[in-house]
Amino acid sequence: MGRRGRKAAAIAASGEPTEAREALEHRWRDRLIVEPRLATLVTAEGGRREPFHRWIPYKQGFSPGLVRQFLGENPRTPKEWASHPVFDPFSGSGTCVVECAEHGVCALGVEAIAALVFLAQAKFEREFPPLPPGARLESRTKASMWQEIADRVELPVHRAALMLAVGRQHTTAGRTNRGAGPLEVVLAEVAVMMRDDLFHPLPQVNRVEVGDARRIPPIDDGAIGGILTSPPYLSRHDYAQITNPYEMVYRYWHAGQVCHCCVSSGVSNTNHTAHRAVAHGEVEQVRAGPRSRGEGHPSRTVAAAEEAAEWLMKIGQAKLAGVVRGYIEDMTLVLHECHRTLAPGGVCWMVVGGARIKDVYVPSDLMVAEIAEGCGFRVEAIRVARDLVGAARKFGRLGHVAPRESLLVMRRA
Numbered sequence: 001m002g003r004r005g006r007k008a009a010a011i012a013a014s015g016e017p018t019e020a021r022e023a024l025e026h027r028w029r030d031r032l033i034v035e036p037r038l039a040t041l042v043t044a045e046g047g048r049r050e051p052f053h054r055w056i057p058y059k060q061g062f063s064p065g066l067v068r069q070f071l072g073e074n075p076r077t078p079k080e081w082a083s084h085p086v087f088d089p090f091s092g093s094g095t096c097v098v099e100c101a102e103h104g105v106c107a108l109g110v111e112a113i114a115a116l117v118f119l120a121q122a123k124f125e126r127e128f129p130p131l132p133p134g135a136r137l138e139s140r141t142k143a144s145m146w147q148e149i150a151d152r153v154e155l156p157v158h159r160a161a162l163m164l165a166v167g168r169q170h171t172t173a174g175r176t177n178r179g180a181g182p183l184e185v186v187l188a189e190v191a192v193m194m195r196d197d198l199f200h201p202l203p204q205v206n207r208v209e210v211g212d213a214r215r216i217p218p219i220d221d222g223a224i225g226g227i228l229t230s231p232p233y234l235s236r237h238d239y240a241q242i243t244n245p246y247e248m249v250y251r252y253w254h255a256g257q258v259c260h261c262c263v264s265s266g267v268s269n270t271n272h273t274a275h276r277a278v279a280h281g282e283v284e285q286v287r288a289g290p291r292s293r294g295e296g297h298p299s300r301t302v303a304a305a306e307e308a309a310e311w312l313m314k315i316g317q318a319k320l321a322g323v324v325r326g327y328i329e330d331m332t333l334v335l336h337e338c339h340r341t342l343a344p345g346g347v348c349w350m351v352v353g354g355a356r357i358k359d360v361y362v363p364s365d366l367m368v369a370e371i372a373e374g375c376g377f378r379v380e381a382i383r384v385a386r387d388l389v390g391a392a393r394k395f396g397r398l399g400h401v402a403p404r405e406s407l408l409v410m411r412r413a
């Protein structure tokens with residue numbers, strides 16, 4: 001922790017009001033179930049070596065094991081899932097839709113970052129033809145090498161391979177990975193991996209689309225059988241940076257592209273702009289940017305979030321206070337959409353991480369549970385996978401508390 005962080009922590013330890021968050025903790029205490037065996041499932045670690053899931057080392061992902069657990073605990077026939085599919089509104093690397101496909105289950109995903117959608121879709125290809133000879137040309141400078149190759153590859157699956165190879169040359173924090181080999185070598189390794197996996201194609205082709213989880217108009221009310229998802233965690237880190245290498249390559253092919261669908265259907269300029277934003281991966285991330293107006297969130301949530309936000313303001317962290325408030329507004333919109341699209345009786349599993357921002361405790365899992373109830377969900381359980389911060393801190397009269405990473409199990413009444 002830096003000097004400013006220590007200072008903020010010291011101020012936070014002295015006289016921070018905690019009543020609203022304590023009340024929230026008391027209210028939900030009975031529904032918290034500690035389940036340490038979920039700890040490996042809520043992170044991407046468990047899928048690192050599994051076919052398809054090994055393509056994108058997406059730190060923010062969950063494991064395919066969680067998808068298997070979801071399908072196991074909510075059994076339906078493939079026919080039932082076909083009429084009411086599984087939905088992941090924050091599809092990321094596509095763990096949910098891909099693992100569902102592995103089990104012959106119909107699923108669809110929505111994701112803000114177009115490059116991730118492109119990569120997830122590549123997993124549903126049927127084969128990996130040999131790379132064109134030009135794609136193996138030696139380049140003189142490492143920096144321009146991927147662009148030379150980009151000009152020579154056309155098949156989506158080959159383009160995905162180049163994106164993955166460039167991705168491997170960067171750390172998950174978006175910095176150059178000094179240990180990575182030359183692009184040509186990495187590309188050849190990626191190609192072998194993809195060919196091996198696509199040799200056993202997924203038995204079901206599922207769909208992933210670019211979109212905004214807060215507004216999902218193409219899905220009809222009650223059309224979804226079950227939701228399994230993980231929204232971005234409340235965090236002061238910039239998620240977008242992590243996928244930069246993929247996006248950098250993806251934009252090389254797609255920047256300035258004409259939206260033929262808009263042109264041919266003659267939609268208005270406003271809608272065209274909105275469509276372009278979506279088509280080019282410019283969807284606002286859940287934790288950043290100007291806030292949209294969420295309505296109807298229960299006052300207890302607001303009280304707890306406001307308590308944290310106001311204290312952040314007081315310790316000079318106005319931007320982070322805005323992040324906390326924006327998270328609540330965004331999650332309200334998301335939960336309304338989840339509730340609207342889910343069939344009556346349908347289940348929604350949501351992995352939510354709590355946070356400690358500048359030492360200010362934000363029980364996001366409980367806040368999301370409150371919002372969900374306000375939207376008409378019945379929160380059946382908050383299954384605590386693990387504590388996110390090793391050393392719990394003393395919090396008001398509650399004693400020692402650490403932010404939790406929890407699986408919220410909710411049902412549409």
Ligand SMILES: C[S@@+](CC[C@H](N)C(=O)[O-])C[C@H]1O[C@@H](n2cnc3c(N)ncnc32)[C@H](O)[C@@H]1O
Pocket residue numbers: 058060061062063089090091092093094095096110111112113116211212213214229230231232233239283284285286287
């Ligand atoms: C925690 S990750 C989900 C990872 C996913 N479960 C997996 O296994 O790869 C959250 C994802 O939500 C996406 N996201 C952020 N804001 C979004 C929005 N408004 N609409 C849709 N997706 C969004 C992020 O780009 C990120 O990929």
